[in-house]
Amino acid sequence: MFSPVGAPRRTRSLQVAPLVSAASELLASWIMATLYVRDMPEDLYERLREQARGSRRSIGAAAIDILQRDLGARESLSFEEMLVRSRAVRKRSRAPVGGKTVAEEIREDRER
Numbered sequence: 174m175f176s177p178v179g180a181p182r183r184t185r186s187l188q189v190a191p192l193v194s195a196a197s198e199l200l201a202s203w204i205m206a207t208l209y210v211r212d213m214p215e216d217l218y219e220r221l222r223e224q225a226r227g228s229r230r231s232i233g234a235a236a237i238d239i240l241q242r243d244l245g246a247r248e249s250l251s252f253e254e255m256l257v258r259s260r261a262v263r264k265r266s267r268a269p270v271g272g273k274t275v276a277e278e279i280r281e282d283r284e285r
Contacts, residue, residue, distance in 0.1 A: 208236075
């Protein structure tokens with residue numbers, strides 16, 4: 174900001190201490206579990222290490238990512254729940270768009 178010569182300058186001071194305090198309290202409130210793996214095959218460890226290196230992450234971060242993708246993505250659905258979901262998808266896919274079937278849309282487009 175431009176100020177005339179001799180005019181007092183206005184400065185903004187950033188209060189960092191409250192931000193740091195709040196962040197450290199938030200981090201302290203998150204309790205993370207620790208996982209140790211014994212007798213891990215060397216070739217598996219090397220593959221994990223290469224994957225971590227390729228994505229520029231630590232080995233621990235790469236392992237967490239793999240576990241989240243594999244274990245986190247799976248939902249435990251009963252057969253009945255899967256059947257209800259599949260029927261809903263089928264019903265939506267058969268529903269005509271805008272009240273017309275695909276054949277009617279094509280026919281109208283050809284007549285134009």
